[in-house]
Amino acid sequence: MRLHPLTALTAAGCAAVTTTAAGSWPLSLAVALAAVLLAVRAGVGRRVLASAAVILAPLCLSLLVLHGLFFPEGHTVLAQWGPARVTTEGLGFALELASRTAASVLVLLLFSFTVSVPDLLTALAARRIPPQFSFVLASTLTLVPAMAGRLEKIRQAQEARGLVVRRGLLPRLVAARLQAVPLVLGLLEDAGVRAQALDARGFGAAGPRTSYRQLQDPPRQQIFRAVALLLTAAAVVARLVTAWPAAVLA
Amino acid sequence: MNASGRATSAPPAAAVRIVSFSFHGDAGAALRDIRLSVQPGSLTAVLGGSGSGKTTLGKVLAGWLRAGHSGILRGSLALGADVLEFDGASGDPRIDPAAWSGRVGYVPQDAGAMLSSVRSTVAEELAFGLENRAVPRLEMLRRVSRTAELTGLSGLMERDPAELSGGELRRLAVACAVIAEPEVLILDEPLASLDAAGGRQLRTLVDGLLAAGTAVVLLSQAVDALARRAGHWLVLDGGTATAEGSPAELAGGPHLRDAGIVGAGLAAAPPQALPAAPAAAAAPVLELRGIGFGYGPAGVLRGLDLTVRPGEIVAVTGPNGSGKSTLLRHFNGLLRPDAGEVRVQGRSIDGIPAGRIAASVGLLFQQPRDQLFERTVLREVGFGLPRLVGAGAAAGRAHEALAAVGLSDAAGEHPAELPSSRQRLLALATVLARRPAVLALDEPTVGLDRHGLEHLADAVAAAAARGAGVVMVTHDLDYARASAHRVLALDGGTLRETWRRGSA
Numbered sequence: 001m002r003l004h005p006l007t008a009l010t011a012a013g014c015a016a017v018t019t020t021a022a023g024s025w026p027l028s029l030a031v032a033l034a035a036v037l038l039a040v041r042a043g044v045g046r047r048v049l050a051s052a053a054v055i056l057a058p059l060c061l062s063l064l065v066l067h068g069l070f071f072p073e074g075h076t077v078l079a080q081w082g083p084a085r086v087t088t089e090g091l092g093f094a095l096e097l098a099s100r101t102a103a104s105v106l107v108l109l110l111f112s113f114t115v116s117v118p119d120l121l122t123a124l125a126a127r128r129i130p131p132q133f134s135f136v137l138a139s140t141l142t143l144v145p146a147m148a149g150r151l152e153k154i155r156q157a158q159e160a161r162g163l164v165v166r167r168g169l170l171p172r173l174v175a176a177r178l179q180a181v182p183l184v185l186g187l188l189e190d191a192g193v194r195a196q197a198l199d200a201r202g203f204g205a206a207g208p209r210t211s212y213r214q215l216q217d218p219p220r221q222q223i224f225r226a227v228a229l230l231l232t233a234a235a236v237v238a239r240l241v242t243a244w245p246a247a248v249l250a
Numbered sequence: 251m252n253a254s255g256r257a258t259s260a261p262p263a264a265a266v267r268i269v270s271f272s273f274h275g276d277a278g279a280a281l282r283d284i285r286l287s288v289q290p291g292s293l294t295a296v297l298g299g300s301g302s303g304k305t306t307l308g309k310v311l312a313g314w315l316r317a318g319h320s321g322i323l324r325g326s327l328a329l330g331a332d333v334l335e336f337d338g339a340s341g342d343p344r345i346d347p348a349a350w351s352g353r354v355g356y357v358p359q360d361a362g363a364m365l366s367s368v369r370s371t372v373a374e375e376l377a378f379g380l381e382n383r384a385v386p387r388l389e390m391l392r393r394v395s396r397t398a399e400l401t402g403l404s405g406l407m408e409r410d411p412a413e414l415s416g417g418e419l420r421r422l423a424v425a426c427a428v429i430a431e432p433e434v435l436i437l438d439e440p441l442a443s444l445d446a447a448g449g450r451q452l453r454t455l456v457d458g459l460l461a462a463g464t465a466v467v468l469l470s471q472a473v474d475a476l477a478r479r480a481g482h483w484l485v486l487d488g489g490t491a492t493a494e495g496s497p498a499e500l501a502g503g504p505h506l507r508d509a510g511i512v513g514a515g516l517a518a519a520p521p522q523a524l525p526a527a528p529a530a531a532a533a534p535v536l537e538l539r540g541i542g543f544g545y546g547p548a549g550v551l552r553g554l555d556l557t558v559r560p561g562e563i564v565a566v567t568g569p570n571g572s573g574k575s576t577l578l579r580h581f582n583g584l585l586r587p588d589a590g591e592v593r594v595q596g597r598s599i600d601g602i603p604a605g606r607i608a609a610s611v612g613l614l615f616q617q618p619r620d621q622l623f624e625r626t627v628l629r630e631v632g633f634g635l636p637r638l639v640g641a642g643a644a645a646g647r648a649h650e651a652l653a654a655v656g657l658s659d660a661a662g663e664h665p666a667e668l669p670s671s672r673q674r675l676l677a678l679a680t681v682l683a684r685r686p687a688v689l690a691l692d693e694p695t696v697g698l699d700r701h702g703l704e705h706l707a708d709a710v711a712a713a714a715a716r717g718a719g720v721v722m723v724t725h726d727l728d729y730a731r732a733s734a735h736r737v738l739a740l741d742g743g744t745l746r747e748t749w750r751r752g753s754a
Contacts, residue, residue: 118370131382138368156584156604157621160613161680162634164605182623189666193363196314200356201366201426202382205348210384212377212394 005120007221012111014232016104021232021239028099035106044113051109051144052102060098067094117141122213131209135198150186154179261331262287263465264354264434266311269324270338280306280321284491286484288434288465293456295468295477298486299510299699300671304469305359307486308436311467312356313345329353329433352383355427357420359438359670359697360619364423365411372414372422373398373407379430393429400458401425402451415571417448424455428464435459436467441474443616443696445569445725449475471671471699473497473506473513485509510699525715527735527751528561535560535595535719536611536688541580542589543573544743550576552743554590558688558719563710565730566723567748568740574723575616577740578690581721582611595687609638612681616692616723618673621680622665627657630665631679638684651683652676654712655705671697675705682709689713691722695729707733 003011019031039048067090074087117138124134158178159165165175198204265287270279281303288294298304309315310323317323323336327345334343358364369375373394380390398404401421406414411422420440427435437456441449453476456466470477477483478497485493485505493505500506536558544550550573558564568574579585580592583604592599594610615621624630631651635644652658655675660668665676674697681689694706710720710733724730730737730749737749 116370117368118374121368125381135368142368153620154623157615157623158633159604160582160584160608160615160621161684162605162608162638164603179623181625185625185666186623193358193360194367196309197358197364198366199347200312200314200351201364201379202348202351202430203366203378205346205382208384209381210387210390211381212374212387212390 002216004215004217004221005115005123006217007225008111008115009120010225010228012107014228015107017232018235019103019107020100021235023096023100023239025096025099028096028103031103032099032106035103035110039106039110039113042110042114044110048106048109048113051113052105055105056098056102059101063094063098067091067097112141115141118213119215122211122215123217125209125211126215131203135203147183147187151179151183154182154186260289262328263290263292263330264288264311265326265328266307267325268307268310271306271310271315271317271321271323271325273321276321279489281310281489284484284486286311286467288467288482290433290465291460291463292482293460293466293468293476293480294482294484295470295473295480296484296486297470297473297477297506297509297511299471300697300702301488301669302471302486302509303489304471304486305438305669306489308356308438308467308469311434312354312436313347313350314356314358316345316347318342318344348382351432352430353432354434354436355430355432356436357423357427357438357440359442361416361420361423364426370410371407372403372409372411375411375422376403376425376429379426383430393431397425397429401428401455417444417451417570420444420448421451421455424452428459432464434465434467436469438469439471439697440468441470441472441476443570443693443725448570452476453479471511471697473501473511477513485511507700510701512698512700512703524563524711524733524735524751525561528559530559532559532561533596534558534593535717536581536721537593538580538590539593540590541577541587541592542743543576543580543585543587549588549743551580551587554744556721556738556745558721560687560717560719561714562736563714563720563722563734565734565737566721566740566745567725567727567730567737568723570725572740573743574740575692578613578692578721578723581688581690582607582613584613608634608684608686610686611688611690612684612686614674614677614681614689614691614694616696618670618677619666621677622673624665626661627652627663627665627668627676628661630676631683633680635683647683647685651679654682654709655679656701671699671702674698675702678706678709682713685713685716685718687718689718689720689722691720693724694722695724695726703729 015031019028036045036049039045068086069084069090071087071090071093074085074089076088077085078088079086121134121138125131163175163178165171268281268284271281272279284307286296296304296307306315311327315321317336322338324338326333326335336342365375366378369378376394376397377390380393385393398407401424403421403425406418414422424437440452444452456476459466468476468480480497483494483497483500484491485500487509492509493500493503534557538554538556541551541554542549554577566574566577576585580587583599583602594607599607622630624633628648631648632644635647639647649658652661655678657672657675657679660672665673668676678694695703698706714720735751736747738745739748
């Protein structure tokens with residue numbers, strides 16, 4: 001069965017919110033693992049993992065440094081260098097936060113790499129979401145492939161004029177710096193022309209719109225969305241109720 | 251004024267009177283003293299060389315450049331009986347681009363710029379403009395299928411717009427403008443980079459629109475097959491009208507030549523400038539042996555052989571999508587063959603990075619925009635030169651190359667802001683500055699006006715004279731025969747000689 005894009009969006013959003021609200025690392029890991037398995041099944045495993053690595057690696061590293069080494073509430077000291085103390089509590093907190101973020105990032109990446117952008121736009125248009133908003137959303141979802149294509153062209157143009165990209169991280173970073181400026185300038189220039197073309201095709205017009213593409217929204221999926229939203233809201237409320245007194249007392 | 255009573259009483263489909271139009275921030279006017287009036291069902295050609303103001307005029311008329319929003323307009327725009335007067339003041343009328351474009355369609359030179367980029371099939375891309383205008387779905391389906399039939403897109407409805415060929419993309423862009431059923435349709439260089447079949451389809455499409463009463467305005471720097479069918483010509487030069495009248499009145503006159511317009515007996519490449527073909531005994535600068543490349547059982551290139559000697563100019567022709575650009579990318583290692591070998595100056599390039607082969611092979615890309623990435627024209631030409639010839643000689647080489655293509659006056663400009671013909675010349679200059687042993691030129695003539703074609707012909711002849719081998723891909727057979735020693739057709743993945751200088 002084909003998932004309605006809003007069903008997929010609801011599922012991803014609810015999973016992310018519930019995982020955050022629950023704040024339990026086994027659950028976070030389970031959700032992250034499930035997202036990876038689903039991504040592999042959908043044939044986007046490599047892309048999801050690569051993007052997640054780019055987002056999560058610096059984040060996890062900073063979490064580890066910040067909480068692993070400098071966690072004021074930590075008692076069980078494992079090692080100590082001057083003011084930096086590695087504590088069990090600090091490491092636990094870092095793991096907790098990292099797994100929670102990883103779960104959220106993975107489910108949302110899974111959604112963005114598997115959703116059919118035209119279907120999503122159709123669904124949003126049918127719910128009277130302003131088309132400008134939908135366009136920005138769609139452009140964001142298609143930005144990475146568009147940028148990759150353009151980067152490839154710039155690299156070829158530079159290679160054709162004597163740029164030798166050697167293997168290794170440093171030469172690649174130097175080459176990336178050479179390609180970044182033309183990439184951004186090119187995207188900006190495109191945006192200017194695109195705006196004129198969109199205007200000319202009535203995109204800026206106020207008032208109602210119609211849709212050429214038609215989308216099935218089975219009643220079962222509508223029920224699923226309603227239930228998922230309710231359960232998520234309940235999870236958030238439960239979390240607030242149980243956490244608040246403790247937080248206030250502390 | 252037309253002498254016939256009917257034409258004088260019926261209002262024109264559109265009339266534009268431009269006293270002046272200047273972009274915000276520019277001191278000088280981009281356009282001045284232009285009048286153009288077009289009747290329903292008529293074809294009008296606005297002819298002019300590079301930078302003559304054709305595109306600006308087309309965009310002002312089409313509402314892509316709006317008075318007040320994009321620049322300051324003094325003059326008037328009229329559609330049918332509706333006339334808007336502009337004084338360049340804050341009280342001027344404002345054009346609603348959505349409503350205006352429903353009456354005047356414009357198809358830009360870069361057809362891809364017309365697309366929404368968020369629709370996944372040709373059919374949905376066609377419907378995009380109708381969705382925005384809230385056309386009911388049944389009516390939309392009817393108009394999509396009718397427009398597709400008119401533009402020959404019926405067989406491509408489920409294709410991804412991003413994967414269309416150049417000719418198909420052009421027809422889709424025209425269709426996107428036509429589907430709004432405008433009274434006036436402006437086509438900016440519609441035949442550029444179309445092969446013979448694509449050109450025929452476009453002419454048929456224009457005939458259909460004219461018969462349906464649409465006024466079609468053609469913007470072109472060449473007196474091409476479409477321009478010859480126009481009933482009225484307006485010649486632009488330096489942003490102003492220098493002549494107008496029927497083709498019979500203007501053809502062969504001085505105005506067309508001065509404006510840099512190509513064609514209609516205005517020979518561009520003087521064939522006498524071509525150096526003599528080299529001796530067959532000379533060691534080749536470029537050799538391809540048994541090249542195979544491509545996916546699937548058919549492949550794009552199959553057992554392809556090519557030998558180019560120093561000083562030899564070879565033209566490669568073939569329809570859109572036959573693999574001509576793919577072939578050129580093998581010369582400098584941007585693409586590597588699945589089978590066979592490429593030798594440059596006697597050495598196999600296997601395993602050598604593209605950046606190093608670039609010292610011997612210069613490639614002019616089909617889309618010059620893909621080749622330009624620097625902030626100024628001078629920096630663009632200078633990219634990579636210091637490493638090649640040393641910092642001392644680099645500046646001299648860069649200025650020399652700019653002079654060779656007539657861009658010395660533009661050294662400080664931003665490449666993206668040049669008109670597309672000058673972008674192509676700049677891309678050519680970046681290749682010339684490196685003085686490669688092999689020049690590979692992908693559709694070098696597209697979009698060039700007469701002055702540009704002369705610079706190109708001179709540059710190619712000079713490169714051949716110093717011993718470079720030149721391979722150019724073109725769909726322009728006349729140009730190929732005027733400027734090459736041999737013409738090869740790329741057909742079924744291999745090259746076949748179709749013409750040789752001196753043996754015709």
